[in-house]
Amino acid sequence: MKVGLVHDPVYLEHDTGSHPENKQRLVAATTLLETSGLMGRLISLPPRMVTAEELLTIHAQEHIEQVESYSQRGGGWLDGDTVASPGSYKAALYAAGGLLRGVDAVLNGEVNSAFALVRPPGHHATHNRAMGFCLFNNIAIAARYAQQQHGIERILIVDPDVHHGNGTQGSFYDDPTVLYFSTHQYPFYPGTGAVDETGSGAGLGTTVNVPLPAGCGDSEYRQVYEEILAPVARRFQPQLILVSAGYDPHWADQIAMMQVSVSGFADIITIIKELANELCDGRVLVTLEGGYNLEAVAYGIKATLDVLMGNSKIEDPLGGPRYSRQAPPVDTVLDRVRKAHQLG
Numbered sequence: 001m002k003v004g005l006v007h008d009p010v011y012l013e014h015d016t017g018s019h020p021e022n023k024q025r026l027v028a029a030t031t032l033l034e035t036s037g038l039m040g041r042l043i044s045l046p047p048r049m050v051t052a053e054e055l056l057t058i059h060a061q062e063h064i065e066q067v068e069s070y071s072q073r074g075g076g077w078l079d080g081d082t083v084a085s086p087g088s089y090k091a092a093l094y095a096a097g098g099l100l101r102g103v104d105a106v107l108n109g110e111v112n113s114a115f116a117l118v119r120p121p122g123h124h125a126t127h128n129r130a131m132g133f134c135l136f137n138n139i140a141i142a143a144r145y146a147q148q149q150h151g152i153e154r155i156l157i158v159d160p161d162v163h164h165g166n167g168t169q170g171s172f173y174d175d176p177t178v179l180y181f182s183t184h185q186y187p188f189y190p191g192t193g194a195v196d197e198t199g200s201g202a203g204l205g206t207t208v209n210v211p212l213p214a215g216c217g218d219s220e221y222r223q224v225y226e227e228i229l230a231p232v233a234r235r236f237q238p239q240l241i242l243v244s245a246g247y248d249p250h251w252a253d254q255i256a257m258m259q260v261s262v263s264g265f266a267d268i269i270t271i272i273k274e275l276a277n278e279l280c281d282g283r284v285l286v287t288l289e290g291g292y293n294l295e296a297v298a299y300g301i302k303a304t305l306d307v308l309m310g311n312s313k314i315e316d317p318l319g320g321p322r323y324s325r326q327a328p329p330v331d332t333v334l335d336r337v338r339k340a341h342q343l344g
């Protein structure tokens with residue numbers, strides 16, 4: 001399998017200091033990919049900058065100017081938890097552009113699938129504001145680009161990040177051509193992502209939220225992806241799958257309360273990859289969103305790439321939860337999701 005990796009030192013220029021979303025996350029991941037030898041087997045995809053026109057497919061001009069001016073003035077806090085540095089605007093342009101490079105590579109057949117190892121992340125960024133560590137909504141911009149530049153009609157966005165991707169959902173809430181599927185801890189930041197948020201107008205039914213109670217682990221996640229994502233994807237028939245890979249459902253993550261392991265991440269991406277093989281010639285572009293425990297992020301990214309490569313051995317040195325708790329029951333919420341989306 002030819003698997004592309006979008007990576008570049010420019011992503012370290014978004015300098016957030018000791019913020020949980022800091023450049024050490026990428027340093028840890030690339031170091032592990034290099035020492036394990038996996039880096040040498042990936043096809044390197046150098047990113048480009050997103051253009052103003054491409055940004056405007058998702059964001060307001062005033063929002064773009066605000067991010068630019070914060071960086072030009074030396075940085076600052078864009079909201080209570082989102083910070084910009086002098087290099088952030090440039091890094092953010094390359095982050096969104098990195099996904100576009102990944103879309104090109106996957107859809108031109110240069111690679112079978114790809115991982116865009118970028119930051120700042122994007123799924124909380126809305127039409128007119130930065131929030132939740134996100135400046136521009138990379139994956140939403142990539143979905144529009146795939147439609148407009150490659151003539152793709154239907155795109156499935158899968159968001160396993162532990163937080164609900166409110167910005168991505170909002171970008172396509174009334175759009176039947178992009179199906180947004182999210183699993184997330186609930187209630188939790190940013191507060192959105194209830195079962196009854198299912199889209200509006202022509203987009204009714206193409207937003208699928210699976211809000212999960214804190215404490216879910218590998219088997220609950222596997223159940224959701226097999227029993228909810230799979231039938232939703234088969235019904236929608238996507239021509240491309242984009243993945244907002246957040247590694248913050250990991251049990252060791254310091255800002256969330258799920259119990260997923262690195263092996264659990266491998267199971268989730270395996271299910272997504274098999275759906276892509278069945279529905280859209282294996283065309284998957286994964287991008288990094290959250291995940292704040294450096295080891296969990298690094299091994300989670302490596303496991304994702306191993307699955308995409310077809311490597312059967314998954315390295316999970318962190319293992320299962322150190323202090324395992326009984327997972328809460330999820331049958332009730334899954335029944336509500338099935339009912340809301342008429343799944344058999």
Ligand SMILES: [Zn+2]
Binds near residue numbers: 161162291
């Ligand atoms: Zn997150």
